[in-house]
Amino acid sequence: MSEPSAPKPVKLIVSLISGDENIIASVAGKLSQVYGGIDFMSKLIRFNKTDYYEAELGKSLVRRFVTFEKLVE
Template sequence: MSIPILPLPGRAFLSVLSARHDEFRPMLRPRLEEILGPIDYESQPIPFNRTSYYDSELGTPISRHILSFERPLPLDGLAEVKLATNRLEAEWALDGRRLFNLDPGYVTQERLVLATGKNFTHRVYLSQGIWADLTLIFQGGDWLDLPWTFPDYAAPAVKTHLTRIREMYRDSLKHLTSLEDTPCPKV
């Protein structure tokens, strides 16, 4: 018989895709921090050029900013975070088109998990119409792609940032004494 044990929280992760970051970043940042806590890492723009999937909605050229947040994220809080980021996307939408795409998730020592509203064979249902996408695993000192890993997340530029966030997460675990130290996300 297995004995249920609550997992350690993860490091909140957020990818922001847009062709117009300068138009919303100063206003969006405090809203994200209300939900996920203080931002402790932000990447420089990473060109998003592995697909044209978002071009008609977001415009071009699209770039990605990767953020992580200081406050630990309980793993079962991911669905609420995705719902909150969906509300932000809708709030800033113009004529039915999003200004930005927010992909929340978490990094742990073992994996990167993203939240999505779309079901697929490898995705696990969380709650409230939100699914967990196991996007990458960390094994043998490196991020490993899975058959369904999005090409942009398989790119070395993204993995470099994920490695840094994972290191920050590992350092933060030294200061986490119990799950009671982990506040729920404010959504």
């Protein structure tokens, strides 16, 4: 049998979706204050393969992936 152990630190990957690019930039900045510097930020990607989030977030959504230098536990 295996023995439980503490998890190892891992890379935090965040997917931000909004109809407003400024909100994505603002949230990414606030997350970097908590999780450390951003070491990768994807280009803005049109999020148009589903209308699942339209009622809550509106139309013309974009997505951006962000990762951080500091690992999380």
